[in-house]
Amino acid sequence: MEEKSVEKxxxxxxxxxxxVETKDKVILDEVDLNIFKNSVNTIVGPSGSGKSTLLKSLNxxxxxxxxxxxxxxxLFEKRNIRDFDPVELxxxxxxxxxxxxxxxxxxxxxxxxxxxxxxxxxxxxxxxKMINQALGDADLYEELEGKLKQSGTxxxxxxxxxxxxxxxxxxxxxxxxxxxxxxALDPIAKGKIVDLIRALKQKYTVILVTHDMNLTRRxxxxxxxxxxxxxxxxxxxxxxxxxxxxxxxxxxEEAD
Amino acid sequence: MRVTNSYVGxxxxxxxxxxxxxxxxxxxxxxxxxxxxxxMIAILASIFIYILNAxxxxxxxxxxxxxxxxxxxxVLNAIVGTWMLVGMGLLFSIPPSLLGALYIVNAKSNxxxxxxxxxxxxVLTSVPSIVIGLFAYLVLVIKFGMGxxxxxxxxxxxxxxxxYLLRIIEISFRNIPKEQIENAxxxxxxxxxxxxxxxxxxxxVGILSGILLAVSISAGxxxxxxxxxxxxxxxxxxxxxxxxxxxxxxxxxxxxxxxxYSHYVAFASAMILILSVTGLIIxxxxxxxxK
Numbered sequence: 192m193e194e195k196s197v198e199k200x201x202x203x204x205x206x207x208x209x210x211v212e213t214k215d216k217v218i219l220d221e222v223d224l225n226i227f228k229n230s231v232n233t234i235v236g237p238s239g240s241g242k243s244t245l246l247k248s249l250n251x252x253x254x255x256x257x258x259x260x261x262x263x264x265x266l267f268e269k270r271n272i273r274d275f276d277p278v279e280l281x282x283x284x285x286x287x288x289x290x291x292x293x294x295x296x297x298x299x300x301x302x303x304x305x306x307x308x309x310x311x312x313x314x315x316x317x318x319x320k321m322i323n324q325a326l327g328d329a330d331l332y333e334e335l336e337g338k339l340k341q342s343g344t345x346x347x348x349x350x351x352x353x354x355x356x357x358x359x360x361x362x363x364x365x366x367x368x369x370x371x372x373x374x375a376l377d378p379i380a381k382g383k384i385v386d387l388i389r390a391l392k393q394k395y396t397v398i399l400v401t402h403d404m405n406l407t408r409r410x411x412x413x414x415x416x417x418x419x420x421x422x423x424x425x426x427x428x429x430x431x432x433x434x435x436x437x438x439x440x441x442x443x444e445e446a447d
Numbered sequence: 448m449r450v451t452n453s454y455v456g457x458x459x460x461x462x463x464x465x466x467x468x469x470x471x472x473x474x475x476x477x478x479x480x481x482x483x484x485x486x487m488i489a490i491l492a493s494i495f496i497y498i499l500n501a502x503x504x505x506x507x508x509x510x511x512x513x514x515x516x517x518x519x520x521x522v523l524n525a526i527v528g529t530w531m532l533v534g535m536g537l538l539f540s541i542p543p544s545l546l547g548a549l550y551i552v553n554a555k556s557n558x559x560x561x562x563x564x565x566x567x568x569x570v571l572t573s574v575p576s577i578v579i580g581l582f583a584y585l586v587l588v589i590k591f592g593m594g595x596x597x598x599x600x601x602x603x604x605x606x607x608x609x610x611y612l613l614r615i616i617e618i619s620f621r622n623i624p625k626e627q628i629e630n631a632x633x634x635x636x637x638x639x640x641x642x643x644x645x646x647x648x649x650x651x652v653g654i655l656s657g658i659l660l661a662v663s664i665s666a667g668x669x670x671x672x673x674x675x676x677x678x679x680x681x682x683x684x685x686x687x688x689x690x691x692x693x694x695x696x697x698x699x700x701x702x703x704x705x706x707x708y709s710h711y712v713a714f715a716s717a718m719i720l721i722l723s724v725t726g727l728i729i730x731x732x733x734x735x736x737x738k
Binding site for chain 2: 257308309358
């Protein structure tokens with residue numbers, strides 16, 4: 192079933208024999224994976240299977256951890272990520288974490304954080320425009336209009352998570368990665384994030400890590416199952432769920 | 448049925464006994480804590496009252512606004528000198544403490560170096576101040592030719608301030624959620640931006656309380672300053688080769704002199720020192736609580 196239906200879709204990231212290991216454990220074992228442009232690319236798998244490590248290796252956040260040894264290649268738009276300045280790469284490949292964690296500053300400053308750290312002097316009007324655009328893309332603008340001076344930490348969990356999404360979107364990344372974005376949220380907040388991710392794929396490439404199979408069923412275009420650091424199944428949404436591969440069946444049964 | 452009842456009864460009795468023993472133990476522990484707390488307050492209060500009694504009535508504006516020797520002059524030189532030395536100590540200890548703490552908390556740092564830095568600062572906390580003074584005398588005053596001076600005194604104080612500052616700043620940095628640091632990196636921040644935009648603003652209360660603690664500890668130091676700052680009946684005229692006065696020295700020498708005025712000066716100096724340090728501690732507690 193491997194990628195037979197996706198040959199014509201443009202690949203934005205190509206992972207080749209990526210291996211991540213510590214002194215005593217192999218976390219990702221020479222994995223190969225393609226990430227397709229303007230699609231929701233989902234990585235599912237049990238806890239500890241290497242999903243989050245994979246995300247962090249794509250924007251080189253793993254460089255921060257000296258205990259991890261990384262080998263193999265990741266090509267972003269045909270260029271090896273090792274040839275990028277990590278700071279530049281992280282602006283191109285945004286990451287939204289599992290737990291909403293706005294900085295203890297105003298909503299405006301939270302969204303402006305990424306722009307300000309670039310050191311570029313933006314005019315106030317341009318900055319405001321970009322922030323409003325990002326808040327709009329994260330479906331927050333209407334809810335928070337006129338309240339941008341309020342602290343980001345005073346928002347509800349769901350709003351905080353969308354604020355974190357806006358904070359990543361303001362940098363206009365090409366790829367946006369979500370690490371279990373709904374696991375800390377209530378069903379209503381979760382529903383909004385799901386709708387948002389679905390809308391975001393029009394403009395961005397989405398990589399979604401989750402073990403929520405309902406969420407995967409609803410929004411995933413390409414689903415990849417990782418087990419003990421290896422991909423055991425890859426396919427488009429329907430192919431994946433109909434797959435007869437033993438690990439897929441077991442995982443789906445356990446997840447349900 | 449009877450068996451069950453008697454079993455339940457025994458269980459109830461045992462439970463009651465356990466609860467009552469626990470309550471008695473709790474009362475004893477509470478009582479002991481109050482006794483210890485009361486003793487500590489009594490000791491501290493008696494020192495306060497004694498010094499205030501002995502010093503307060505003799506403090507005059509002239510004593511605070513003039514300088515000279517302890518048998519006839521004021522203590523302006525010692526008040527100014529103390530804060531100049533403390534300020535100099537902070538100048539030399541804050542930058543390395545901040546950089547050291549940033550290094551230790553940075554995930555990319557070499558673990559062995561971080562561990563060595565922590566061990567080194569822990570050891571430094573327990574080095575007697577007279578040893579630091581002697582070291583400052585031999586190295587700074589003699590070897591580097593600074594003479595007994597503000598810079599040598601400030602450096603000697605900074606050696607003592609450094610471990611406290613480093614440890615408190617490190618703890619303040621570690622209190623920042625790890626996810627926020629990761630998030631800042633994920634948004635494209637480099638190490639310098641993460642330090643200036645995340646670590647420093649979020650740890651500022653901790654850093655400030657660390658500074659106030661270091662100030663209050665170092666303002667009461669004498670031993671290392673005797674060997675590094677000397678003493679001066681006037682204000683220092685420069686950073687090097689010009690001795691500096693400080694309040695603890697006035698307390699020490701004033702009380703050993705035979706005139707009543709010298710004793711007043713000593714108690715007045717002790718009072719100024721205690722009140723300013725208490726003030727600083729109260730301010731730092733207030734700042735931390737406000738957070």
